[in-house]
Amino acid sequence: MTLYPEKQCAITGAGQSEVGRPSSRSALQLTADACLEAIADAGLKPSDIDGIATYPGKSSEGGGIAPVSPSEAATVLGIDPKWILASAEGFSHMAPIFNAITAIACGLARHVIVFRSVAQAQARLKSRASTLMTGSRNRVDGNNAWTVPFNALSPINTFALYAQAYFEKYGANEQQLGAIAVNNRANAMHNPNAVYRKPLSLDDYLASRVISSPLRLFDCDSHIDGSTAIIVSSLDAAKDLKNPPLRFESIGMSIGGLWVGKFEGDFTHLAADKAGEMLWSRTDLKPADMDCAQIYDGFSIHVWMWMEALGLVPQGEACRFVEGGRRIAIDGELPLNTGGGQLSAGRFHGYGHIHEATVQLWGRGGGRQVPDARTCIVSNGGYGYGAMILRRD
Numbered sequence: 137m138t139l140y141p142e143k144q145c146a147i148t149g150a151g152q153s154e155v156g157r158p159s160s161r162s163a164l165q166l167t168a169d170a171c172l173e174a175i176a177d178a179g180l181k182p183s184d185i186d187g188i189a190t191y192p193g194k195s196s197e198g199g200g201i202a203p204v205s206p207s208e209a210a211t212v213l214g215i216d217p218k219w220i221l222a223s224a225e226g227f228s229h230m231a232p233i234f235n236a237i238t239a240i241a242c243g244l245a246r247h248v249i250v251f252r253s254v255a256q257a258q259a260r261l262k263s264r265a266s267t268l269m270t271g272s273r274n275r276v277d278g279n280n281a282w283t284v285p286f287n288a289l290s291p292i293n294t295f296a297l298y299a300q301a302y303f304e305k306y307g308a309n310e311q312q313l314g315a316i317a318v319n320n321r322a323n324a325m326h327n328p329n330a331v332y333r334k335p336l337s338l339d340d341y342l343a344s345r346v347i348s349s350p351l352r353l354f355d356c357d358s359h360i361d362g363s364t365a366i367i368v369s370s371l372d373a374a375k376d377l378k379n380p381p382l383r384f385e386s387i388g389m390s391i392g393g394l395w396v397g398k399f400e401g402d403f404t405h406l407a408a409d410k411a412g413e414m415l416w417s418r419t420d421l422k423p424a425d426m427d428c429a430q431i432y433d434g435f436s437i438h439v440w441m442w443m444e445a446l447g448l449v450p451q452g453e454a455c456r457f458v459e460g461g462r463r464i465a466i467d468g469e470l471p472l473n474t475g476g477g478q479l480s481a482g483r484f485h486g487y488g489h490i491h492e493a494t495v496q497l498w499g500r501g502g503g504r505q506v507p508d509a510r511t512c513i514v515s516n517g518g519y520g521y522g523a524m525i526l527r528r529d
């Protein structure tokens with residue numbers, strides 16, 4: 137019999153700090169704000185939390201990408217966790233959540249707090265180079281050795297290649313890509329925590345500066361300071377809490393394929409399709425059963441590639457599906473990135489998407505609420521890949 141650890145777990149609380157460009161609060165203060173809000177949202181006390189995890193763990197490289205460790209957070213929260221995940225690299229930014237699920241299913245914890253903090257806006261004030269792939273170093277290694285020597289100093293240079301290849305293979309155009317940015321911004325206007333809330337038209341998009349052809353300013357996510365936290369609880373422990381549990385219906389993960397591997401030389405795919413295959417193999421639900429979708433958007437092109445990898449649309453069809461924005465709007469057939477995504481709400485490394493899934497499933501979306509949303513698919517990552525389906529019964 138197949139065991140599905142995720143089906144024994146649920147999200148029971150969520151919190152998000154203020155989001156700044158930059159914030160006047162330190163990364164640790166922002167983390168405490170988000171975590172305390174999530175704990176209170178679940179109807180728990182800090183002493184109830186017995187596990188803690190973050191992505192990717194504290195980084196000594198600076199750049200504000202991983203400014204707070206689980207032990208620092210545990211200290212300011214006054215919690216005494218029995219299960220701690222100090223470094224969670226691997227299959228995407230969802231790695232600490234999937235690890236928390238495993239720990240809970242094994243009986244090592246009942247309520248795990250998972251947080252993601254970023255201080256990239258503060259870091260950029262100190263050094264414009266801080267968010268380049270080289271950081272402040274003059275040597276690179278690992279995966280960056282495949283790109284940096286060819287002058288691809290920022291992820292945008294890599295993903296611009298993907299966008300160009302997609303345009304050429306599937307006959308897509310910039311108006312279709314612009315539909316992602318315009319849709320996200322329309323939704324962000326109803327999200328008080330989004331960093332960009334000024335109206336954005338397709339003409340504004342087309343008039344914006346090209347950063348790395350064909351990607352423009354509004355195709356890029358934006359560096360921020362902030363923190364998001366969720367509480368992952370055992371289903372058993374979730375039953376008597378404040379919020380209806382948001383069950384993990386299924387999870388999927390994969391890694392590889394960006395630099396070398398299956399799709400080497402094919403810039404129209406991500407290896408995210410393996411995460412999609414795993415996701416759908418663990419549920420009876422189908423893509424058409426999704427009430428909304430929070431799809432990773434480090435750059436707008438990620439959305440097309442993720443939609444196809446998850447089977448939400450056939451390969452090569454995402455560009456036409458999103459065109460004009462009607463089908464992906466809040467009242468469309470697949471409401472997409474309902475909180476503004478990273479393009480308009482800020483670069484939370486996918487944790488904004490997870491937070492927005494909880495907003496929708498708990499009916500907290502106000503002007504951006506999808507009526508009676510009960511299922512939400514969330515995807516995360518552009519180098520390693522994670523996906524999940526959350527549902528409210």
Ligand SMILES: CC(=O)SCCNC(=O)CCNC(=O)[C@H](O)C(C)(C)COP(=O)(O)OP(=O)(O)OC[C@H]1O[C@@H](n2cnc3c(N)ncnc32)[C@H](O)[C@@H]1OP(=O)(O)O
Nearest residue numbers: 157291292347353354356357358359434435479517518519
């Ligand atoms: C797997 C992955 O996730 S890969 C994705 C990785 N993501 C990235 O690498 C981040 C990509 N984004 C960037 O590098 C930067 O945002 C850039 C290059 C697009 C823009 O940076 P800069 O040219 O330095 O612009 P700068 O940050 O000075 O901003 C100037 C103004 O432009 C506007 N602006 C900047 N970035 C954005 C954006 N992404 N969206 C909308 N408006 C923006 C804002 O009005 C900003 O003013 P503000 O600071 O008051 O908000």
